[in-house]
Amino acid sequence: MIPHNSKSARERFNISKLAIQFSWVTLSFWIAVTVAGLLAFSSLKYALFPDVTFxxxxxxxxxxxxxxxxxxxxxxxxxxxxxxxxxxxxxxxxxxxxxxxxxxxxxxxxxxxxxxxxxxxxxxxxxxxxxxxxxxxxxxxLNESAAISYAVESDDRNLTDLSKQTKEQIVPAIANLPGVLKVSLLGAPVDVTPEASIPTGGATLVRFNGKDALAFQVIKRGDANTLEVVSLVEKEVKKLQSNLKDIKLTLAATQAEYIRNATQSTIDALIEAIALSVVVIFPFLWNWQATFISALAIPVSMLGTFIVMALFGFNLETITLLALALVIGSIVDDAIVDVENIMRHIQDGESPRRAALLATNEIGLTVTAATFTAVAVFLPIGLMGGAIGQFFKPFGITVSAAMLTSLLVARTLSPVLALYWLKPTSSRPPRQTSNIGASFNRLYRDLLGWSLNHRRIVMGLAALSLIAGIALIPLIPKGFIPKLDRGEFNIVYTAPLPNVSELEKQGNELLGSLLGEEQSPLPTPYSPLPSFNPLNDSLEVAKKLEEVVRKSPAVETVFTTVGSREGEPNKGTLYIKLKDKRAIATLELQEQFRTSLPNLAGVTTSVEDIPFVDSGGQKPLQVALQGNDLKALNTAAKAIKDKLVKIPGFADVTVTGETNPQDTIFQIERLNNQRVTYISANLGKELSLGDATDKLVAIAKSVIPPGVTLDLGGDSASVNTVISSFGTTLAMSALCIIAVLIWLFRSWVDPLVIGVSLPLAIVGALLALLITKSDFGMISLIGFVFLLGISNKNAILIVDYINQLRDTGLNRTAAILKAGPVRLRPIMMTTAATILGMLPIALGLGAGSELRTPMAVAIAGGLISSTVLSLIVVPVLYTLMDDLFPRFQRRGGEGQGERGRKK
Structure with missing residues (x-):
């Protein structure tokens, strides 16, 4: 509801008047923004995800x-x-x-x-x-991760000589490069001293493509850019290789290639989104100048956004690039609404200057309200705390910056350009719309008129659609982050640690026989077997796994590391790089290996995706049974595992300590000062994370005895954290939207009418996820947040214009029947531009598409349903609320021309 002092409110938000009055200042300002934006863009770095420090x-x-x-x-x-x-x-x-x-x-x-x-x-x-x-x-x-690893091989040198030369010539050269924290030499011969029967501190052995080798691993600084570091290392390695004739340096592992491909694919989708958003404008306006003015808002707004991103130190990574791709339609929305309104006044016979002043004054409050409510959603996202907050801060800030910049463009640059480039139509016949457009307008007006006479039916259908949408929720698979076909993955194994006491006994016996029968053996604590090295046993396990893996025609390289950085020699990792041209998807090959890898006594294997952040090797699904009784924990865990392995979709199910011999405890796990047994599993393609968690929890509750409690971990816990954080943030966002609308409209009734468009968007979003079989997870959740921010724009356009027309003396019905068709064109244009902007992302092409698709699908589906339903439901609800709270009463007795003429 526009307040009694509506003219002053509109004047307050009509910065266009000043922009038109000082047009050269306006143009100079945006030229400066363009130059600064180009400089800011050149300073931005590419990455896979935001810098999150763990x-x-x-x-x-x-x-x-x-x-x-x-x-x-x-x-x-x-x-x-x-x-x-x-x-x-x-x-x-x-x-x-x-x-x-x-x-x-x-x-x-x-x-x-x-x-x-x-x-x-x-x-x-x-x-x-x-x-x-x-x-x-x-x-x-954990953000100081391995950026790139190289295998060091030689046909002429043994590992000791090779290690010496690598330490002296290769490691120092790489370590001095900018952005490099350290260079770890892997696989160097380790001397095990009598003081430590188990080598600690990250001792490792390395194999590359089935042969013993050395490797060096380049660890980047936490604040360094992976692609920049990798580029510098590649150049240095090329230089070193030319001087090392008998040593071969071969790329063993890096995430840089995937980051490059994924960011390039997102940039391609962004460019296609811009092109499609621009193309859709012309058929509505039938004017090249107006189309160009509207389209110009996109690059200018993005350049302004780059300045903000540079100031905040953001990267061009999956989240920020997605934010830019998703916001393309919204960026052009404000300009479309302004330019379309100016054109309408020009077509009605006004001069360009007069049309620009009238149109911007008429639409200024509407556009401002729509943008401010959208920013009210995204800014709280940018201010979230914790790990989730660090992950989504770039998204919230980037979208908010893009929308505020686009509002400024639409309110200043677009009307100034329209003033100079849009010509009066007196010299040529006006072409407002095509015949199809005119017919569509008439059809909509007739439907709107019918709806106003059948309000109960319309509201009943709206309520049914919302109920149907909510009913879809249990049918949509719940996930965390979609699986990616990266062409690379890990096989992680854990071998049993030898029984140290038995080895010491053997060592004493051996020492006794060597020293003679008359010599008593050394005291047990000081006589471990000097040659005992569990790395060698772990290495034998790795060789047997390699043998199977290397037989696959899809495998290009196998890089094996025996021993973990935490100093656990019984653990190892095989990094598998697949060929670019292969006949099998990554997920399918993973499933094959799970069945073909050998079952080795006491050895657990796990075929795992490359983690986004190396968080310690947790599997996606993990639960901890907590309690003090080890026997009760292990018995319950084994019972749960026995049931899980029979359910399709649970893969690599492991229980900590399950390889212990009977009545012998080799391993005790603790979590937050209490004993635990972990049950972990990877998931096959037929089982979503949400369903798997529900099944596991149900089984666990039927098995665990008194005194044992259940604690979720892995991605299951992350999902709960994300949903909880987003729940709180969305509640804040909704309150912010209401506050902004009440502030702008000086009433709670119109904001309530506008708010109806929000749940109407959920219907289409959920249906789209169901049809495309996309997971409801962290990525699609961003789509729902985005919908919350943009779906109320259409309702604001309609409600505000109805109020303006009623202020001129039109009765309610006449105002609605005029406002609907007039606002139909900008609503259809902005919706079509946004949906077409989503199309390249929704199609799921290129590396990392699995991440982008659920978000775009949810937004496109939600926009379709909210647009279709709000064009009918919002005007009908407006009349219902006006019956309960008559407008002239809300305005303190104003609006006398409407008294007695509500119908």
Whole structure:
């Protein structure tokens, strides 16, 4: 409802008058923005995802202890107790083995890793550990990830010589490059000292394509750009290779190639979205000048957005590029509405200057209200906290910046250009619309008239469609992040650790026989077998897995690392790179390997996707059974696993400690100071994350005994976190929308009418997800947020114009029947531009399309339903609300021309 002082409100938001009055200042300002935007764009870097910092500190402790129970009691628990009150600590996990403890401390996003590491070291000095214990503190910024790895091979040199030359000539050259944090040498020969029966601190062995090799892994700085670092490393390696005649450096692993392909595909979709959005305008306007003025809003608004992105330090990555691609239709919306309104006044006989002033004054409040309500949705997204907030901050800020810039373009640049480029129609016959358009207008007016006379039927159908949409929710698969066909994946394995006490016994016997019968063996704690190295046993496992993997014709390279960076020698990873030209999808080959990999005694294998962020090797589905009774935990976990493996879709189901021999405990897991047993699984293509979580929880609840509790982890926990965070943020966004509309319309009735378009958008979005079999997850959720921001534009256009016409003295019905058809053209133009802008993304072409498609599908489906329904439902609801709260009463007795003429 426009207030009594509506003219002053419109004047307040009509900056177009000033822009037209000082047209050269306006043009100079936008020329400056264009130049600054080009400079800002050149400074932006490409990446796969936003820079999200996950600080982790690992404490790797060892002591001459022979059982996992002793290790837990004398190493793990004292360390945990001293560290559990650390500031910023999110959770604390630990694994206890005979003689070794690995305690992992995960801190809140944004916590200073260096400061936390020093605090850990300080507190550990105050812990009284068992005799002979030692520990190492390993800080891990998970954003300081491996950017690229190279295998180092030679036909003439052994590994020791090769290691020496690599350390002296290759590592220093790479380590000095900008953006490189460190270069890790993998596979270098390790001497195991008698003081440590299990090598710690990240000792590794490496194989490349079935042969023993060395490798160096380039770890980028947390704030460095992956593509820039990789580019510098590639150039340096090329230079080094020319000087190292008998050493071959071969690319072993990198995410850079996929990042390049994915960002390029998104940029292609963005360019196609711009082209389609522009193409759709001309058939509505039939005027090249008007089309060009509207289309010009896109590049100018984007250049303004690049300035904001550069100021915030954002990258051109999947989320921000998606934000730009999705907002294309909305960017052009404001300009279309302004230019279309100016054209309408010119076609009615006004001069270009007069038309520009009248049209911008008439539409200014409407366009401003529509944009402000959209920004009211996206800004809270940009201000979310925690890990989710860091991930979505670039999206919220980028969309908000694009929309505010486009509003400024539409209110200043577009009317000034219209003033100079749009000509009066007196010299030529007006061509307002095609015959098809005129017929469509008449059809809509007739339908609108029928709807006003059958309000109950219309509202009943609207309510039914909303109920039907909500009923679709259980039918849509729930996910987190869609699986990507990246052409690469990992096979992760865990081999059993040897029984240390048995090895020590054998070592004593061997030493006794060597020293003579009269010599007594050395005391057990000081006599481990010097040659014992579990890396060798783990290596044998890797070789057997490699043998099967390398037989596949789709596999290009296999890069094997034995030993983890946390210093666990029984763990290893095979990085599989597939050929570009292959007859099988990544997902299908993963399924094949799950059935063809050998079943090795005590060995667990897992075929896993490359993680977006290396968060410690968690599988998508993970639950923790918590309790103090190890036997009860293990029995319940085994019972759950036995049931899960029989259900299609659950893959690589593992239970921690399941490889322990009967009545022997080799491994004890703890989570937040309590014993746990983890049940983890990967998911096949026939099972969504949501369904899998529901099935697992149902089975667990039927099995777990008293004293054992269930705790979700992995992506299942992430989904809950995302939905919870978004729920709170959407509630804030809805309140912001209402506040903005009440502020602009000075009434709560019209904002309520406008708000009806929001649930109407959900119907089409859910139906589109169901038809395209897209998951309802984090990515599609962004689509729903986007819908919330843009779907009320059409309703604002209609309601505001109805009010303007009623202010001139028209009765309610006449105002509605005039406002609907007049606003039909800009509504159809903006909707068509936005939907066509979504089309390249919705089609799912190029690398990373699985990420983009659900979002575009949800938005396109929601826009169709909200547009179709709001064109009819909003005017009908307007009349119903006006019956309950008559407009002239809301205006304090104004609107006398309407008194007694509501119908």
């Amino acid at each position: 600080p982790v500190v690992v404490v790797n402790a060892s002591a001459p202890l022979t059982t996992a129970l002793d290790t837990e009691a004398k190493l793990t628990v004292p360390v945990e107790m001293r560290l559990r009150e650390l500031p910023g600590l999110d959770d604390i996990r630990s694994s206890s083995y005979p003689g070794q403890s690995v305690v992992s401390l995960a801190f809140a996003v944004g916590t200073n890793l260096e400061k936390s590491t020093k605090e850990v070291e300080t507190r550990l000095k105050q812990v009284s550990l068992t005799e002979g214990a030692s520990y190492k503190v390993i800080p891990l910024n």
